[in-house]
Amino acid sequence: MSNVKIDSHQHFWKYHPSTHEWIGPPMEVIKKDFLPADLYPLLQQNDMDGCVAIQAQQSETETLFLLDLAKQHPFIKGVVGWLDLCAEDIGKKLQEYAKNPLLKGLRHVVQDEPDDYFMLRPEFKRGLSLLEKYGLTYDILIYPKHLSPVLELVKLFPDQSFVLDHIAKPNINGKIDPNWEHYLGELGKRKNVYCKASGMVTEAAWGKWSKSDFIPYLDVVFDSFGAERIMFGSDWPVCLLSAEYKQVKDILTQYLTKYPKEIQEQVMGLNAEKFYRI
Template sequence: MTAPIIDAHQHLWRVDDGYTWLDDPALTPIRRTFTPADLRSQLAANGVDRSILVEGGRCDPGEAAVLLSHAAATPEIAGVVAWADPEDPALAETIAGYRRLPGGHLLVGIRSQVQSEPDPLYLDRPSVRHGLRVVGSLGLAFDLVIRADQLPAAARCARALPSVRFALDHLGKPPIRSGDITRWAAGLAELAACPNVTAKVSGLVTEADWESWTVGVLSPYISKAVDLFGVDRLMFGSDWPVCELAGGYRRWVSALRECLPDGAVFGPVAARTYDLGRE
């Protein structure tokens, strides 16, 4: 039996429901509501069986109820990575509340917007690491959405918390527009040395020039990730609908298949990272 193809990273949002980051004029093409029906259409059109629904930058606990309800009603959504603040003293209770919601059994991970933290030592804070231990102890993964300059701090954190499963979003946002691969690659190497970290090959088209990117432009970054993580710790993510800013779902999947002929990244790693076998 062929393993299902899993998109490890996509979003849904109601445009008038607190997603203020969409007010940026450059984001006009995606400043609208995206529904489960829209998602199902994209998955079917691209031969993708299931997906992981990830919090969308609203950054409040109320979003979890919406996302989990979508998952409960949409068979293609295999799991939800919900937002929570790692420094929340009541984090365990917050997560328990999520699990009591309709669809709560589909909670597979937690994410916070670490990329927006100005403190370069945010992931070194004892309060943050305590929260991440809570996440891990509850059987959930933690998604690292970080800037390239935060990779060394993420590596220190992952080394300090070997029992926590981390998923690196968007390969740590490499500076593809500038082509400055050296510092990013060094930071990625530190994080890849941690066996409790997997990484999503996702979000790269919006780190490149939205209009002019090519497979040749993306290939060095994908190849470096393969060298450092191996295909057995990498997973495909569309970052849909954000990828609509730079060519769309189909073009990204086609580019990734060209760079990664090995099919391993299209399902098994996501299933392991998010413990989907418990379904």
């Protein structure tokens, strides 16, 4: 088994206020273009071999943009794009897009949907049911309030590969939410569900956290999923709101020092390689 190190979660974009309206006033530091030439030196400096580019915008245009970047830059090992899973013609779209081996999975920004039960809509479930046929994964982007419907959803699709992004975005304030902890434990019982140790620094006080703040949350994640279903993700460049790339990586690598080398290698790359079929 190779010891490949993969950042399972990062983004690229050409910034424009109309297409990136989610980047609000306190987020000036990321109101600009972030492209492969910006990330590659950071990966090299941090001993990472590659990355998976994740959608940040709900458009096929962005999905094609990311696939094109991955084609040009071999360090981008795959793309998690967006297609409208609720669309009537989703079967036809998947058939077309799945011809590109660089497309590894799909994601929807469920956290922004006004309906907390969006993922249980019949049309969404219909679209999701087609992913397994094409060997595509699904990234779950939610807040803790969505964990109950998500558990219901993953139970309906035991053969679909899911990964929970950003440990479901709990508020990192020193108080573990028992609801979040309960549902992570329940999701962790499903062997088809993985979890990304990512996006944590932006759920803490921006730039005012210390590494120890994340330990209780990582304890819950590791207890729930086991090291064989957890993967490192930087959430670059969004992480820059609260931390530099190296600081984000160091949170996890320091936490992992209590584990044997084989487990460190799984979390820092091998799990992502397996999950996304890299």
